[in-house]
Amino acid sequence: MSDPLVRALQELLGPQRVLATRGELLVYECDGLTQFKSAPRCAVLPHSTEDVQAILHLLHRERTPFVARGAGTGLSGGAIAQRDAVLIELSRMKQILEIDPVDRIARVEVGVVNAELSKAVKPYGLFYAPDPSSQTACTLGGNAAENSGGPHCLKYGNTTRHMLALEVVLPDGTRETLGDPFAGSAGYDLRGLFIGSEGTLGIATEITVRLCPQPESVVTLLAAFETLDAACRAVSDLIARGVQASAIEILDQRTIDAVESSVFRAGYPRNAGAVLLVELDGPAIETAEDAERVEAIARANHAILLQRAADEEQRMKLWKGRKGAFGAMGRVAPDLYVQDAVVPRTRLPEVVRGIGEICDKYRLRLANVFHAGEGNLHPNIAYDGTRAEEVERVHEAGREIFELCISVGGSLSGEHGIGLEKREFMHLLYSPEDLATFCRVREAFDPLRLANPEKVLPVHACLELRSALPSGERGTR
Amino acid sequence: MSESMANARPATACGEAPRPPEGAHVATREQLAHWTRSLDCIHCGLCLSSCPTYQVTGRENASPRGRIYLMRAVAEGRLEPDASYTQALDECLVCRNCETACPSGVRFGELMEFARDEEKKRVPPRGLAGFVERIAFRHVLPKRRVLGALLGTLRLYQRSGVQTLVRKSGLLRRLAPQLAAREALLPVIPSRRERAPLLERYPAHGERRATVGFLTGCVMHPLMPEVHRATIRVLNDQGFDVVVPPSQGCCGALHFHFGHADEGKELARANLRAFLREPLDAIVNNSAGCGAAMKEYPHQLEGEEARRFSSLVRDVSEFLVERGLRPIAPGPKLRVAYDEPCHLIHAQKISAAPKQLLRAIPGVELIPFDGQESCCGAAGIYNLVQPTLADAILSPKIAAIAKVRPDVVVTGNPGCLMQIKNGLAAAGLAIPVKHPIELVP
Numbered sequence: 001m002s003d004p005l006v007r008a009l010q011e012l013l014g015p016q017r018v019l020a021t022r023g024e025l026l027v028y029e030c031d032g033l034t035q036f037k038s039a040p041r042c043a044v045l046p047h048s049t050e051d052v053q054a055i056l057h058l059l060h061r062e063r064t065p066f067v068a069r070g071a072g073t074g075l076s077g078g079a080i081a082q083r084d085a086v087l088i089e090l091s092r093m094k095q096i097l098e099i100d101p102v103d104r105i106a107r108v109e110v111g112v113v114n115a116e117l118s119k120a121v122k123p124y125g126l127f128y129a130p131d132p133s134s135q136t137a138c139t140l141g142g143n144a145a146e147n148s149g150g151p152h153c154l155k156y157g158n159t160t161r162h163m164l165a166l167e168v169v170l171p172d173g174t175r176e177t178l179g180d181p182f183a184g185s186a187g188y189d190l191r192g193l194f195i196g197s198e199g200t201l202g203i204a205t206e207i208t209v210r211l212c213p214q215p216e217s218v219v220t221l222l223a224a225f226e227t228l229d230a231a232c233r234a235v236s237d238l239i240a241r242g243v244q245a246s247a248i249e250i251l252d253q254r255t256i257d258a259v260e261s262s263v264f265r266a267g268y269p270r271n272a273g274a275v276l277l278v279e280l281d282g283p284a285i286e287t288a289e290d291a292e293r294v295e296a297i298a299r300a301n302h303a304i305l306l307q308r309a310a311d312e313e314q315r316m317k318l319w320k321g322r323k324g325a326f327g328a329m330g331r332v333a334p335d336l337y338v339q340d341a342v343v344p345r346t347r348l349p350e351v352v353r354g355i356g357e358i359c360d361k362y363r364l365r366l367a368n369v370f371h372a373g374e375g376n377l378h379p380n381i382a383y384d385g386t387r388a389e390e391v392e393r394v395h396e397a398g399r400e401i402f403e404l405c406i407s408v409g410g411s412l413s414g415e416h417g418i419g420l421e422k423r424e425f426m427h428l429l430y431s432p433e434d435l436a437t438f439c440r441v442r443e444a445f446d447p448l449r450l451a452n453p454e455k456v457l458p459v460h461a462c463l464e465l466r467s468a469l470p471s472g473e474r475g476t477r
Numbered sequence: 478m479s480e481s482m483a484n485a486r487p488a489t490a491c492g493e494a495p496r497p498p499e500g501a502h503v504a505t506r507e508q509l510a511h512w513t514r515s516l517d518c519i520h521c522g523l524c525l526s527s528c529p530t531y532q533v534t535g536r537e538n539a540s541p542r543g544r545i546y547l548m549r550a551v552a553e554g555r556l557e558p559d560a561s562y563t564q565a566l567d568e569c570l571v572c573r574n575c576e577t578a579c580p581s582g583v584r585f586g587e588l589m590e591f592a593r594d595e596e597k598k599r600v601p602p603r604g605l606a607g608f609v610e611r612i613a614f615r616h617v618l619p620k621r622r623v624l625g626a627l628l629g630t631l632r633l634y635q636r637s638g639v640q641t642l643v644r645k646s647g648l649l650r651r652l653a654p655q656l657a658a659r660e661a662l663l664p665v666i667p668s669r670r671e672r673a674p675l676l677e678r679y680p681a682h683g684e685r686r687a688t689v690g691f692l693t694g695c696v697m698h699p700l701m702p703e704v705h706r707a708t709i710r711v712l713n714d715q716g717f718d719v720v721v722p723p724s725q726g727c728c729g730a731l732h733f734h735f736g737h738a739d740e741g742k743e744l745a746r747a748n749l750r751a752f753l754r755e756p757l758d759a760i761v762n763n764s765a766g767c768g769a770a771m772k773e774y775p776h777q778l779e780g781e782e783a784r785r786f787s788s789l790v791r792d793v794s795e796f797l798v799e800r801g802l803r804p805i806a807p808g809p810k811l812r813v814a815y816d817e818p819c820h821l822i823h824a825q826k827i828s829a830a831p832k833q834l835l836r837a838i839p840g841v842e843l844i845p846f847d848g849q850e851s852c853c854g855a856a857g858i859y860n861l862v863q864p865t866l867a868d869a870i871l872s873p874k875i876a877a878i879a880k881v882r883p884d885v886v887v888t889g890n891p892g893c894l895m896q897i898k899n900g901l902a903a904a905g906l907a908i909p910v911k912h913p914i915e916l917v918p
Contacts, residue, residue: 019536023561026550027543034520045535072537073522091535111535113526136578137525262580327521330581334495334516384495 005062005086006042012054019043028087031072031079032134034335034385036420040067040081045089049167049175049205052088056203057173059086065453066171068203070111070139074146075338076419078198082454088203090141096120097206104211105164105181110141110204117209126211129156132415133323144204147196149415151322152279154373155246156212158415160195167206168194171446181208193441198417199452201445215246215281219291220315223298224272224305228252228356228368231274232349234301235372238278239345243293247279248373249322255369255380258328259321266321267314269305276303276372277322325369326380332365333382337394339401343410345375354404355379362397364390376414377405402428418456426458500554508552511591515549517583518542524575524585529852530568533869538565541575541585548592558599566593568866570856571734572819577826586824587776593736614737618695618727619744625672628699632666658864661903664700664895672699679709679719686716686800687758690789692748694767695727697891704891704912708763708793711917715803719761725751728762730770731857733777745774749782752789760789761796763914765890766857768792769824792821793914794831794889807839808918814883815843815913816874816897817850818890831889831913838916847877853888855896867896875900878908887913 006020019025020042029039041064046052059066066086069079081087093109096117100106101124108117114135117128131150132138138148144166149158156162165179179191194201225231231250238248251259256268256275268275278294280287295306309315329336343351352368359366359381370378379401383390402412402425412422412429426435438457442449495516497503503512524541525531531540538547538561547565550556566589573586602610617623634640640663643649649657675693689712691705698705712719725748732741748771752760762768771790774783791799813835821827828850835841854860854870878886878901886901886908888894898910 019538021559021561023547023556023559023565024536024538026556027537027540027546030520032520032522071522071525073525089535089537091531094535116526134522137522259580262582263577264580324523324580327519327523327580330517330519330521330583334519336519386495386498 003042005064008058008062009042009044009055009086012058013044013046013051017045017047019045025087028069028072028081028089031069031077032075033077033080033338033419033421035337035391036077036080038080038082040087041084043087043089045092047092049169052090052169052203052205053173053175055086055088056169056171059450060172060448063448063450065450067452068141068145068199070142070145071113071134071137073134073138074142074419075340075416076146076198076413076421078145078417078419078452078455079142080420082420085453090139090203090205093141093205094139099124099211101126101211103181104213105208106211107206107208108140109206110144111139114138114140114143121211122214124211125214127214128209129153129162129212130159133326135323140207140209141204144195144207145197145199146415146417149371149374149376151247151249151277151319151371153415154248154371155244155281160192162210163191163195163207164210165208166191166194166204168202168204170202171448171451176202179208196417198419198456200442200456202451217284217287218246218279218281218315219287220309220318221278221280221291221294221298222268222305222307222309222318223276223278223295223303224269225274225276225302226304227273228352229349230301230303231276232352232372234276234298234303236346236348237297237301238294239373241293241297243290243297244280245278245290245294245373246281247277248371249277250368250370250372251275251277251322251325252368254332254365254367255325255329258331258367259325261331262324262328264320264324264328266317268318268321272304274368277318322369326378329367329380329382332367333384335383335385337381337383337398338416339377339379339381339398340413340416341377341379341402341405341410342412342414343375343377343405343408345373347408347410348372348375351377351405351408351410355401358397358400358404362393364393364397371414374414375410399425420455423454423456423458426456498553501552502554503552507591508595511588512549512552514584515545515552515588517581518545518579519581520546521580523580524578527574527578529570529572529574529854529870530866533866534568539568541579541583544569544592545583545585545588548588551592558596563596563600566596568863570819570852570854570859570870572852572856573823574819574850574852577823586773590733590736590738593734594738595736597736610735614732614735614740618731619740621695621726624695625699628666628672629669631663632668635663635666659861662860662895662899664898666700667702671702673702674698674723675705675709675721677721677723679713679721681716681718682713683716685718688718688720688756689791689796690752690757690760691719691721692725692728692760692762692764692767692771693721694762694764694891697764697767701891701894701912704763704915707912707915707917708761711797711914712761712793714917715797715800720755720757722751722754728764728767728770729777730766733770734857738777741770742777745771745778745783749774749778749786753782753786757789759791759796760786761791761793763793763889763912765792765818765820765825766892769820772825792825792827792830792889794834795825795827798830798833802834802837805838806918808841808916810840810842811884811916812842812844812882813916814846814878814881814886815849816853816886816888816893818888818893819852819856821889822850831887835887835913835916838918841916844881844883846881846883848874849877853893853896853900855890855892857892860892860896871896871900875904875906879904879906883908885916886910887916889913
């Protein structure tokens with residue numbers, strides 16, 4: 001072990017908690033997105049905020065970049081270690097520190113798995129609302145970094161609405177508290193800035209979250225349609241008529257097929273062109289009324305099948321199928337490229353059609369499974385990464401899809417973040433001035449640009465900024 | 478056919494078959510098949526939280542996704558297998574909890590067994606540990622007489638007072654703490670009379686409903702003869718003739734798990750010969766690990782016989798529930814905690830049947846506990862070769878059992894039974910651990 005940095009980290013944490021051989025590091029070369037690969041210089045496993053502080057302090061002194069990682073389920077390459085960065089694996093920090101059922105808050109370490117928190121607070125009649133499809137594996141720290149969503153964020157809002165305060169370690173090793181579980185926001189909302197910053201401003205180590213009371217009643221409806229188009233039109237109608245659902249999801253035929261062949265088979269009709277999952281929650285009297293409205297709208301859009309989940313078990317099954325859909329695609333091809341664009345919900349039918357045409361043009365297998373109620377699309381392109389020519393076609397199609405979404409007034413990311421994957425598209429959405437402003441924000445937290453380098457912002461945007469700065473301002477705080 | 482076979486991906490879905498990249502070490506048909514299967518994993522990570530070793534270590538290379546990534550990298554020539562690769566393979570329990578979590582239907586158990594076998598062939602285990610391993614897998618487990626002699630010696634060690642001396646003196650603990658930890662796992666060896674071989678045939682009581690073969694296994698008969706007797710008694714009471722073919726042997730599960738596939742296949746063939754000699758309605762076993770391995774013989778052996786054999790294999794609870802239970806006489810009032818063996822719930826996808834059987838016993842009340850479905854860390858001989866991890870995996874289960882204070886813990890696998898027994902004893906809890914079938918009066 002000749003790397004002096006590795007030796008220094010070992011002295012800090014003990015040899016067991018520093019991984020440095022090629023075999024140990026290769027597994028960290030990508031996260032849930034496998035198109036980009038880059039192994040870290042070494043990986044460390046802190047157990048506490050103090051550990052993280054000590055690590056960052058050392059790395060700051062050595063001018064060494066770092067990247068934080070939770071469970072590595074992210075889909076934009078956010079946890080990939082570029083520039084020989086040190087990978088900080090936060091999976092060991094998984095204590096639920098405090099549950100306060102009266103004030104409905106909980107304080108957790110960042111490595112706590114999303115679904116574990118909801119499980120722990122269930123006996124108090126509470127739940128943690130954001131529910132990304134990877135919730136049985138992904139960590140709350142990762143959710144904070146990506147401002148994650150999930151089917152039920154349609155009603156409850158994304159992660160930023162549910163994280164009240166963060167304990168963070170800045171890239172120079174100093175510790176700060178952002179936000180406050182009780183006070184409102186006096187001054188700048190730095191907590192809001194930090195959430196969704198994809199690990200580029202520092203590392204959160206503890207989070208205080210808001211918990212929601214479990215609703216009095218939940219109705220889950222499944223409507224099947226002959227075509228994907230019909231399902232999309234039904235969603236546009238639901239939105240236009242003001243139906244307040246807690247989740248509205250669509251799965252197309254190829255996704256249904258993959259899910260129904262898996263351990264998560266949910267009983268989606270295999271002959272349908274698409275299924276629509278709609279969930280309503282709230283007082284029983286309201287959900288009953290809304291359910292009838294949803295059914296009427298589905299019928300008006302020629303639904304071929306309408307079902308209500310009879311009990312909690314069937315309801316869970318319908319959702320497990322939806323949430324296992326990404327993984328189930330492994331049955332279609334060895335690699336998967338999941339996009340995350342957002343479009344106005346009234347434009348859903350035409351955009352979904354357009355994406356289908358783009359994939360046809362590039363001869364790619366497309367499966368659609370998405371948060372229709374939020375206009376958050378997840379076109380899943382299945383491909384074989386060992387064929388370079390096919391990978392090229394995936395990239396081309398990806399670019400065209402983004403251009404299409406932005407042309408109708410949409411955005412690059414609903415919940416997966418920009419990461420490595422989408423930074424080259426940021427200029428489609430933002431002017432050079434906008435990007436330069438982002439860079440200044442980043443530099444305020446991380447003047448040496450050590451935190452998750454080469455993510456979110458296109459490299460050239462900030463290089464331009466740096467060359468424009470007077471030399472004295474570079475690299476100091 | 479096993480569930481994992483039924484879940485194989487649709488053959489036509491992928492279009493053309495993927496080709497291994499330049500420089501891959503994928504020469505044989507078997508290597509190609511396993512490499513292709515490793516591509517079913519698309520790195521979603523949903524397996525992580527199901528994996529006991531990932532839970533304990535937080536290391537990606539101790540997770541199913543990480544292990545598959547490494548196997549694939551080795552096959553593709555991107556990674557020279559090193560010590561950390563061997564460790565990543567060795568640390569796996571092969572509990573197959575990940576298969577239950579995997580939306581893509583990755584056949585992880587098969588991949589791991591194949592990778593271990595390849596690795597054992599590449600670097601045969603050396604030194605004293607390697608010698609002991611070779612002797613155990615080739616000459617002890619498969620040979621009933623050698624196993625009997627060994628257990629006889631161990632019984633002598635326990636009965637003569639030498640064990641008491643060793644434990645009291647603390648000498649072993651000081652000289653060889655690793656060995657002492659393993660010595661502590663040694664169960665009480667029953668007497669030679671208790672270990673006497675079973676008869677070849679036990680007739681049904683009352684009207685005969687069917688004839689079943691019964692697997693006695695390797696260590697289970699000499700170590701837990703009472704479980705076998707209870708199984709046969711219940712099968713007879715329920716109207717089944719029980720045949721115990723004398724030429725049967727070890728099922729080979731441990732051999733497959735620990736990278737000795739050739740020896741495992743030989744044992745599997747011997748069992749095909751022993752059990753397919755006469756027409757049987759089922760081949761019943763009471764050990765989750767053996768049952769899973771026997772249901773998967775067709776993964777190891779080609780041919781009609783292996784498929785026919787595996788289609789007959791049933792866990793005793795599965796078999797009784799499938800056939801319908803005759804009324805069971807009331808037993809004592811008992812609060813029972815049922816621990817789900819990984820190779821029942823994950824490998825064989827059997828979870829309801831043992832609970833149904835237990836609920837059918839008047840007087841039994843099932844008590845749920847946290848982590849009922851999680852691994853106990855026994856995993857065959859894992860607790861012997863990876864004692865530190867095994868302990869870390871076991872301790873939350875013991876704590877959860879302590880919290881609900883059942884009258885008895887039951888589990889349908891000999892390894893789990895001993896592991897939990899040891900864990901409870903070490904925690905100073907006087908809660909007996911039994912096989913579910915033993916509760917049937």
